[in-house]
Amino acid sequence: xxxxxxxxxxxxxxxxxxxxxxxxxxxxxxxxxxxxxxxxxxxxxxxxxxxxxxxxxxxxxxxxxxxxxxxxxxxxxxxxxxxxxxxxxxxxxxxxxxxxxxxxxxxxxxxxxxxxxxxxxxxxxxxxxxxxxxxxxxxxxxxxxxxxxxxxxxxxxxxxxxxxxxxxxxxxxxxxxxxxxxxxxxxxxxxxxxxxxxxxxxxxxxxxxxxxxxxxxxxxxxxxxxxxxxxxxxxxxxxxxxxxxxxxxxxxxxxxxxxxxxxxxxxxxxxxxxxxxxxxxxxxxxxxxxxxxxxxxxxxxxxxxxxxxxxxxxxxxxxxxxxxxxxxxxxxxxxxxxxxxxxxxxxxxxxxxxxxxxxxxxxxxxxxxxxxxxxxxxxxxxxxxxxxxxx
Numbered sequence: 001x002x003x004x005x006x007x008x009x010x011x012x013x014x015x016x017x018x019x020x021x022x023x024x025x026x027x028x029x030x031x032x033x034x035x036x037x038x039x040x041x042x043x044x045x046x047x048x049x050x051x052x053x054x055x056x057x058x059x060x061x062x063x064x065x066x067x068x069x070x071x072x073x074x075x076x077x078x079x080x081x082x083x084x085x086x087x088x089x090x091x092x093x094x095x096x097x098x099x100x101x102x103x104x105x106x107x108x109x110x111x112x113x114x115x116x117x118x119x120x121x122x123x124x125x126x127x128x129x130x131x132x133x134x135x136x137x138x139x140x141x142x143x144x145x146x147x148x149x150x151x152x153x154x155x156x157x158x159x160x161x162x163x164x165x166x167x168x169x170x171x172x173x174x175x176x177x178x179x180x181x182x183x184x185x186x187x188x189x190x191x192x193x194x195x196x197x198x199x200x201x202x203x204x205x206x207x208x209x210x211x212x213x214x215x216x217x218x219x220x221x222x223x224x225x226x227x228x229x230x231x232x233x234x235x236x237x238x239x240x241x242x243x244x245x246x247x248x249x250x251x252x253x254x255x256x257x258x259x260x261x262x263x264x265x266x267x268x269x270x271x272x273x274x275x276x277x278x279x280x281x282x283x284x285x286x287x288x289x290x291x292x293x294x295x296x297x298x299x300x301x302x303x304x305x306x307x308x309x310x311x312x313x314x315x316x317x318x319x320x321x322x323x324x325x326x327x328x329x330x331x332x333x334x335x336x337x338x339x340x341x342x343x344x345x346x347x348x349x350x351x352x353x354x355x356x357x358x359x360x361x362x363x364x365x366x367x368x369x370x371x372x373x374x375x376x377x378x379x380x381x382x383x384x385x386x387x388x389x390x391x
Contacts, residue, residue, distance in 0.1 A: 028063040030288045033159040035131065035177035039229050041067045044123045045350045046176065057155035057177060079122040083115060096122050120258075131159075132179035136172040147229055196233040210236050216301050264385055267305045268333060268357065268368045271295040276380040291333065291371035292381040296357035298366045305332055305370070305385075308350040319369065320361020323354050333371035336363045 026037075027368055034045045034057050045057065051066045059065065093103055106121040125221075134145070141163065142153045157164040159177040168174075195206070203214045203226050217223070217234060228234075274293035308327035316322040319335035324346060338358025348354055359366045372381045 023339040024067060025064050028059050028065060029063055032059065033177065034059060035159045035175065037067065043068050047123060057152065058158055080119045081122055082120040083120060084118045092120060100121055132176045133173050134176060136168045136170055136174060138170055139231060142168065145174065147232065149179055151177060171345045194233055194235055196232060197228045197230055199230055201228060203228065212236060217277050264305050265303060266302065266385060267370055268294045268296050273367060275382060282338055290378040291369050294368045294370060296367055298358055300357040302334050302337060302357060302368055304350055304352045304354050306349045308342055309367040312349060313340050313342050313344050318362030319359060320363060329375050331373040335369035336360050336367060
């Protein structure tokens with residue numbers, strides 16, 4: 001986003017209250033951490049640090065701290081940003097000093113695109129997200145783990161009541177302050193690509209090498225700065241995915257290229273369990289969900305949303321068993337099937353049974369992952385189904 005957009009986003013922040021104005025004091029006990037205290041007093045680490053003039057996350061037993069003192073007032077002390085047309089989660093996170101992961105966790109976003117006029121919390125609300133807990137692996141140290149999750153040795157040690165210089169045991173579980181446990185849902189689509197940072201690599205070089213962007217890489221890996229270290233693992237998020245997630249008005253028939261006059265059918269009737277857009281990974285971070293997940297039972301029929309030619313019918317990475325039906329410049333993806341009922345080259349009509357609901361590939365339960373791609377670019381299937389289809 002250009003500087004003008006950042007200024008616009010900053011000006012859109014609405015402060016509904018000030019927790020510090022209703023503070024009380026507490027004495028830090030052994031084992032306390034800023035993360036634990038933030039959860040206890042229904043606030044966040046940044047607010048506690050601001051209220052107490054702290055420059056680090058370290059606190060000591062016997063230390064006196066100010067915390068929000070009135071639960072009712074503190075609950076109202078929520079900073080909210082109003083989404084503007086063209087904003088992305090990354091733009092808003094960058095402009096307001098939070099992470100994309102914070103926005104997802106604080107607002108319980110799960111695969112939904114942000115839209116103009118939508119209000120997003122910048123701090124935790126009444127329901128405090130569950131913290132991320134990781135298991136120590138072979139070769140892990142506090143330094144390695146802190147770099148992996150973009151935090152500090154002191155913060156992890158404080159959050160877990162351990163020494164900064166102690167040796168970690170393989171299998172030990174550690175709470176990562178400032179990171180959140182993700183919802184247990186399938187991430188849909190292909191398995192995210194992971195690369196290892198090499199000597200001399202920069203975010204700019206990696207963005208060019210993998211057809212991404214610096215903004216996309218920072219968003220996908222919850223990076224607050226540009227610094228990388230050799231051996232660091234990064235998830236690769238295509239740069240187009242960040243652009244595709246900009247807040248904009250739902251398309252109408254006239255704004256739906258390639259679908260004018262073309263009827264669509266719902267490929268499966270069921271509860272929508274995950275929408276198109278940003279959502280949280282099962283592992284810490286954020287991901288862009290390229291389709292629409294519709295709940296079903298294994299064996300339920302999947303019907304062609306529109307007629308066309310079957311151009312793929314078989315196993316395809318994280319999609320599991322996948323059918324692609326192509327009509328002109330539009331591709332329709334039907335993923336995670338338990339059984340495929342068509343073959344490449346078959347001509348199908350809208351409503352024909354092409355596969356059966358399943359749980360194959362990168363999935364945690366029986367459902368249909370449905371995508372629409374126009375000229376190779378994913379679009380929000382729900383917007384097109386709502387406009388063109390009847391159940």
